[in-house]
Structure formats: C-alpha cells, structure tokens
Amino acid sequence: MNVDFCARIKLDGDSPIPLYSQIMESLRKAVECGQLRPLEKLPSEREMAESLNVNRLTVRQAIGELVSDGVLMRRRGLGTYVARQKVEQGLNKLTSFTEDMISRGFIPATKLLELQIVPADKRVSQALGMSLDEPVIAIERLRLADVEPMALEMSHLPAARFPGFLLRNKELAYKSLYEILRVYYRVTPTVAMETLEARLATVKEAALLKIHYGSPVLQRERVTLDHEDTPMEFVRSLYRADRYKFMVRMGK
Amino acid sequence: MNVDFCARIKLDGDSPIPLYSQIMESLRKAVECGQLRPLEKLPSEREMAESLNVNRLTVRQAIGELVSDGVLMRRRGLGTYVARQKVEQGLNKLTSFTEDMISRGFIPATKLLELQIVPADKRVSQALGMSLDEPVIAIERLRLADVEPMALEMSHLPAARFPGFLLRNKELAYKSLYEILRVYYRVTPTVAMETLEARLATVKEAALLKIHYGSPVLQRERVTLDHEDTPMEFVRSLYRADRYKFMVRMGK
DNA sequence: TTGTTATACTGGTATAGACCACTAGACCAA
DNA sequence: TTGGTCTAGTGGTCTATACCAGTATAACAA
Numbered sequence: 408m409n410v411d412f413c414a415r416i417k418l419d420g421d422s423p424i425p426l427y428s429q430i431m432e433s434l435r436k437a438v439e440c441g442q443l444r445p446l447e448k449l450p451s452e453r454e455m456a457e458s459l460n461v462n463r464l465t466v467r468q469a470i471g472e473l474v475s476d477g478v479l480m481r482r483r484g485l486g487t488y489v490a491r492q493k494v495e496q497g498l499n500k501l502t503s504f505t506e507d508m509i510s511r512g513f514i515p516a517t518k519l520l521e522l523q524i525v526p527a528d529k530r531v532s533q534a535l536g537m538s539l540d541e542p543v544i545a546i547e548r549l550r551l552a553d554v555e556p557m558a559l560e561m562s563h564l565p566a567a568r569f570p571g572f573l574l575r576n577k578e579l580a581y582k583s584l585y586e587i588l589r590v591y592y593r594v595t596p597t598v599a600m601e602t603l604e605a606r607l608a609t610v611k612e613a614a615l616l617k618i619h620y621g622s623p624v625l626q627r628e629r630v631t632l633d634h635e636d637t638p639m640e641f642v643r644s645l646y647r648a649d650r651y652k653f654m655v656r657m658g659k
Numbered sequence: 660m661n662v663d664f665c666a667r668i669k670l671d672g673d674s675p676i677p678l679y680s681q682i683m684e685s686l687r688k689a690v691e692c693g694q695l696r697p698l699e700k701l702p703s704e705r706e707m708a709e710s711l712n713v714n715r716l717t718v719r720q721a722i723g724e725l726v727s728d729g730v731l732m733r734r735r736g737l738g739t740y741v742a743r744q745k746v747e748q749g750l751n752k753l754t755s756f757t758e759d760m761i762s763r764g765f766i767p768a769t770k771l772l773e774l775q776i777v778p779a780d781k782r783v784s785q786a787l788g789m790s791l792d793e794p795v796i797a798i799e800r801l802r803l804a805d806v807e808p809m810a811l812e813m814s815h816l817p818a819a820r821f822p823g824f825l826l827r828n829k830e831l832a833y834k835s836l837y838e839i840l841r842v843y844y845r846v847t848p849t850v851a852m853e854t855l856e857a858r859l860a861t862v863k864e865a866a867l868l869k870i871h872y873g874s875p876v877l878q879r880e881r882v883t884l885d886h887e888d889t890p891m892e893f894v895r896s897l898y899r900a901d902r903y904k905f906m907v908r909m910g911k
Numbered sequence: 912t913t914g915t916t917a918t919a920c921t922g923g924t925a926t927a928g929a930c931c932a933c934t935a936g937a938c939c940a941a
Numbered sequence: 942t943t944g945g946t947c948t949a950g951t952g953g954t955c956t957a958t959a960c961c962a963g964t965a966t967a968a969c970a971a
Contacts, residue, residue, distance in 0.1 A: 425924060451951060462926050467952085475727050483952045484933035499751070501910030598911040605857035605877040605900035623875045625857040629909075635732050636743060648857035655907050657881075658753030658850040677954060703921060714956050719922085735922045736964035 418459055424590060426461055430469035432590060438478055438489055449479070449487040499656050501599055501631075503583050504550050504560065504644075513552035520615075521547040522576050524566050531563045534630045534641040542566040544573070546584070549615055552650070556616045559645040568592070568639070584640075594639055599631040603653055608645070616647050623648040670711055678713055682721035690730055690741055701731070701739040751908050753851055753883075755835050756802050756812065756896075765804035772867075773799035774828050776818050783815045786882045786893040794818040798831070801867055804902070808868045811897040820844070820891070846891055851883040855905055860897070868899050875900040 416433045418426055437443040449455070452470065456463040470487055473479040480490045508515035526540040535543065546562040562584065564572070569592055578587055588594045604626050613620040624645045631640040646653075668685045670678055689695045701707070704722065708715040722739055725731040732742045760767035778792040787795070795815045802810040814836065816824070821844055830839055840846045856878050865872040876897045883892040898905075 427924075453951085464927095465925060468924085472727075475724075481952060482934085484935080484950080486951060499909055596910070599909045601907050601909055603855050603877065603905040603907075604903065605875040605898075607875050621873075623857040623859050625855065625877075634729060646857075651856065653855040655853050655855075655909075656850060657751055657853055657907075658848070679954075705921085716957090717955060720954085722922095733922060734964090735962070736920080738921060 416459060418461070427465050427468040427472075428590065430455075430459065430461075430466060431472055432586075434469065434473055435478060438473075443489050445489050445492045447489045449489070451486060501596055503585050504558065505583055508550075508552050508557070511552075513557070514554075515557075516551040516554070517580070518549040518551065519546070519576070519579055520549055521545065522573065522579065524573065527563070531641055534628075535563065535565055535638045537565055544569060546579070550644075555650070556618075557647060557650055559612060559615055561643045563641045564588075564639065568594075588639070594633050596631045596639065597634045598636070599629045601627060601629045603627050605648070612645055616645070618647055618649070625651060625653065627653065668711060670713070679717050679720040679724075682707075682711065682713075682718060683724055686721065686725055687730060695741050697741050697744050699741045701741070703738060753848055755837050756810070757835055760802075760804050760809070763804075765809070766806075768803040768806065769832070770801040770803065771798070771828070771831055772801055773797065774825065774831065776825065779815070783893055786880075787815065787817055787890045789817055796821060796824050798836070800831075802896075807902070808870075809899060809902055811864060811867055813895045815893045816840075816891065820846075840891070846885050848883045848891065849886045850888070851881050853879060853881045855879050857900070864897055868897070870899055870901070877903060877905065879905065 416430065418429050420426065422429065434443070434449075443449070449470075450458070452463050452466050456466045459466070470479055470481070474481055477490055479487055481487050502510070504517075505515045523545055524542050525545045527535065527537055527543045529539060531543055532539050532541060537543075544562075544564040544566050546560075546564075548560045548562070549556060550558040550560055566572070569588070572587075575587055575591065585596060588596075605623055606626055608616060608618060608620065608622050608624045610620050612624065613622060616624070618624075625648055627642075627644040627646060629640075629642045629644070630638050631642070633639045668682065670681050672678065674681065686695070686701075695701070701722075702710070704715050704718050708718045711718070722731060722733070726733055729742055731739055733739050754762070756769075757767045775797055776794050777797045779787065779789060779795045781791060783795055784791050784793060789795075796818050798812075798814040798816075800812045800814070801808060802812055818824070821840070824839075827839055827843070837848060840848075857875055858878055860868060860870060860872065860874050860876045862872050864876065865874060868876070870876075877900055879894075879896040879898060881892075881894045881896070882890055883894070885891045
C-alpha cells in the first residue's frame with residue numbers, strides 16, 4: 408500500500424517549490440488526512456528516492472523536517488514511521504480555524520469576502536510592528552461550520568514579506584492560509600498572543616453571520632509570530648456567541 | 660573574534676560522536692555561555708567548513724538543528740546569526756483576580772455577596788467530578804477595579820474537602836481565596852481549564868455590574884485542578900465587556 | 912550627484928557516492 | 942531447543958561538487 412502511495416506523489420522539477428518541500432507537503436498531507444496512519448511504516452529512504460527519481464538526501468531532508476515537527480519518527484535499522492497521535496497538548500496548540508472546527512466535530516468551510524492591499528491603520532501597524540500606512544494584505548473571510556456561519560475573520564499580513572500573494576487568491580479558497588505561507592514563503596507560525604473580549608455585532612456583521620443586530624459576539628484578536636518572533640499576521644475574528652466557546656489551559 | 664572562536668573548536672574525527680554533533684554542541688555552548696552574543700554574526704558556512712576541515716554540509720547539518728531549536732537563525736545572502744534572547748512571559752500563569760488586576764494597573768477590591776452551602780447542580784457537579792446534589796460551597800463576589808465594578812464571580816468548591824470553610828467568611832473579605840485554601844487546607848491550584856464566551860447581561864447581573872441591561876459580558880468558566888489533577892474549584896465569572904480583555908499566549 | 916550594473920559574497924537546493932551502526936530474521940551448530 | 946553468527950536492509954554520517962537565489966557594496970554611467 409505504501410508503494411502505491413509513493414507512486415502517487417507527483418513532483419514538478421520546474422516548480423519554484425523545492426523538491427524536498429513538495430515531498431514534505433505530500434507526506435504531511437498523507438498523515439493529516441489519515442492516508443498514512445499512526446505507527447504505519449513508510450517506504451525506506453532508498454525506495455522513495457528511487458521511485459520519486461530524486462537523490463536519497465533530498466528525501467532525507469523532507470523526512471528530517473517532518474521528524475523535527477513530530478509528524479514522523481525514525482528508527483535506525485528499522486525504518487521511518489508515522490508518529491503516535493498527540494493526545495494531550497490540544498488545548499493550547501496554535502490551530503487554524505479549520506483544525507479547530509474539525510476537532511470540535513464540525514465540517515468547516517470558507518467564503519472569501521475580500522482580498523486586497525491596503526495601508527495599515529494604527530491598530531494593525533502597531534500589532535505587526537510596522538509604520539502607519541505601510542501596505543498590508545487584508546483578507547476578509549466568512550468561516551462556516553456545518554454550512555452555518557461561525558465567524559468573520561479579518562487577517563492582515565505585511566505585504567512586503569509576501570510578494571505576489573494576491574495572485575494566489577484562488578488557492579485561498581481551498582487551502583489554509585498557513586499552508587500557503589509555509590509552502591510559498593517558508594514562514595511558519597510559532598506562537599501567538601491572543602486577546603478575547605465580548606461586544607455587540609454591528610448591522611453589517613450581524614447580516615454576514617446571520618444573527619440579529621445587537622447579538623453578542625466574541626471578538627478574538629491574534630498577533631501571530633514566526634520562529635524568529637517577528638509578527639507575521641494580525642487577525643481579528645468575530646465569533647457567534649451562540650455557537651462558539653474559546654477554550655484554553657492555564658498554568659503548569 | 661569569530662575567527663578565533665572557530666579556531667578554538669576542537670574536533671575529534673575518531674570519536675563516536677558525529678562531527679556535526681560536536682560542532683553543534685560547541686556552538687550551543689558558546690551561545691549559552693555568552694561567548695556568542697544575541698544577534699552576533701557567525702562565520703559563513705564555507706569559512707567554518709574550511710577552518711574545521713570538514714564538508715560544508717556537515718557544518719550545515721549542525722547549524723540546521725540549532726536553527727530549528729531556535730538557537731541560531733539564518734538569512735539567505737546575509738549569514739547566520741545568534742537568535743534573539745527569548746523573553747518568556749508569564750502570560751499563561753495561573754493568576755487570581757487580585758494579581759490579574761494589579762498587573763493591569765488597577766486597584767482591586769472585593770464585595771462578598773453570598774457565601775453558603777448548596778447542593779451541586781448538573782454543571783457544577785460535572786465540572787468538579789462529583790455527584791449531583793453533593794454539597795458545595797458557593798461564593799458569590801463582586802469584583803471591583805479602581806472602585807468600579809469589573810466582574811461578578813461565582814466560585815464553587817467541594818464542601819467535603821474544605822470543612823469549616825464557612826467559619827472563615829470574615830477572612831474572605833481581605834484575603835485571597837487561594838491563600839485561604841493554601842494556608843488552611845494545603846491545597847494549591849496548579850492548572851486550570853478555562854472557557855470564554857460572549858453573552859448578554861441579565862437584569863440582575865447588569866444592576867450589580869452597573870451596566871445597562873442587555874450589555875455584552877465576557878463569561879469565563881474555569882475548572883481549577885490541584886497538583887494531583889483533582890478538580891478543586893469551579894468558577895463562573897462575568898466580566899464587563901467595556902472594561903476587560905482576556906489575554907493568552909498560544910503555541911510553543 | 913544619482914541611479915544602475917557588476918560582482919562577490921551569503922545561505923538554499925540537489926546530485927552521486929561511500930561507509931558506518933543498528934536491527935531483524937534466517938541459518939547453523941551445540 | 943538454545944545460542945550464536947551471518948546477512949540483507951534500515952537509517953546515520955560524511956565527502957565532493959555544482960548551481961540557484963538573495964544581499965550588500967563597490968564600480969560605473971548618466
């Protein structure tokens with residue numbers, strides 16, 4: 408079965424995305440979607456290298472990063488395996504909306520409302536550590552759970568750091584934002600500072616979320632930092648109070 | 660100075676410890692003991708490789724692991740640098756209302772509204788892991804910040820675990836609840852699972868909080884566990900949305 | 912002076928080949 | 942059966958080489 412799996416990976420040598428990165432994403436996806444199950448054995452590095460027509464070191468690089476991410480694990484003399492499911496931890500993990508909804512048993516969906524480059528206002532520039540009016544990519548999305556509106560999300564990214572982002576608007580429809588940032592720009596979120604507060608929905612917000620004007624909403628603001636602790640994203644999300652509870656573990 | 664540093668690394672080709680690992684440990688130690696300072700530039704990979712008499716890939720492997728550990732950082736076209744100092748913050752510390760308010764610059768105060776023993780309802784018994792109708796200590800307090808109402812707190816403790824608690828009602832006026840539990844019962848909160856959601860204030864709640872009926876409030880529920888992970892407290896707090904933001908760090 | 916270009920550096924990706932260390936299982940001898 | 946050895950296969954380490962892509966700076970042209 409693994410042989411089939413390996414043969415199904417398609418690599419594009421002319422793509423600007425490095426081969427090892429393509430392999431890495433294929434493996435990561437296979438693990439995420441359950442195509443590769445926990446503790447399942449992968450083909451050997453030499454086998455994969457041969458069947459993918461790349462050097463063994465290239466495969467090793469892909470696997471190596473997944474190992475350090477905790478997705479795979481290696482055993483000398485035995486082989487490479489999918490890591491055990493992570494049980495604990497779930498509560499303070501940095502999750503995307505998609506992951507969050509799935510873990511709550513919902514089927515997530517997204518509707519892209521707006522995607523444009525705008526000058527940073529005071530709040531955004533301060534959160535991202537940039538100057539006022541510097542260009543930021545503004546993404547407004549309506550997030551659905553089981554077809555019903557769940558949240559309204561406004562993401563802001565420093566435009567200078569993600570050139571050509573607007574051209575990827577189609578991918579935003581079916582790919583996670585973080586996946587795009589990881590694959591095309593090699594940027595991975597590491598920590599986030601979040602604030603939560605309660606307020607009332609405006610007329611426009613209420614209409615989009617399909618709630619009554621004046622209904623309570625949970626406003627969540629998040630500054631996401633990359634591995635160098637540089638702000639890479641500022642998100643303001645508005646969750647329907649009747650459908651969403653934020654959960655977190657404190658202490659320890 | 661970096662040249663000196665590099666020349667000072669001694670590698671043992673016959674050692675069972677891999678070369679890249681020896682390099683890695685030397686670099687890590689140099690950073691830890693301050694020999695290499697944050698943001699300081701390292702010699703280029705090619706330079707290090709030559710001066711250490713190893714292949715560039717060997718140096719790269721050493722540096723690569725340190726980068727994924729957050730000790731170093733690389734910039735294409737520029738070089739490799741020691742990472743910025745990490746300032747671990749106590750954002751996820753388990754705090755009492757009093758500590759929380761002080762850290763926000765407020766002067767906290769408390770008004771005890773109610774203190775009695777009641778049978779546990781469904782929600783409380785489930786949170787505390789006890790049976791329905793078992794006796795719990797119910798404490799209702801109005802929390803003030805700079806004399807103005809900030810939150811309404813309803814705490815529930817398993818009565819069996821804290822005998823004679825009602826006799827201490829006077830101390831509750833000027834001592835923290837956690838202090839009483841710690842001093843008289845040797846119980847210390849360790850972790851807490853919290854949920855946050857938005858809703859509207861009821862008439863009674865609004866009156867106590869001195870806000871208008873129908874104003875939004877942030878409802879915070881917390882199950883506090885002791886060092887043995889036994890539930891010791893269940894709190895439902897209602898914060899004024901116009902005065903309070905909840906802050907938390909996620910990930911990492 | 913100002914803007915552009917060349918170039919010499921940096922890290923990033925990928926190849927080919929070699930040998931070592933460890934593991935499981937097959938095999939064989941006591 | 943028991944205990945050891947051999948062997949094929951795994952990941953682990955390392956070398957040598959090549960070219961790509963981003964960055965700063967010095968040299969040059971307008």
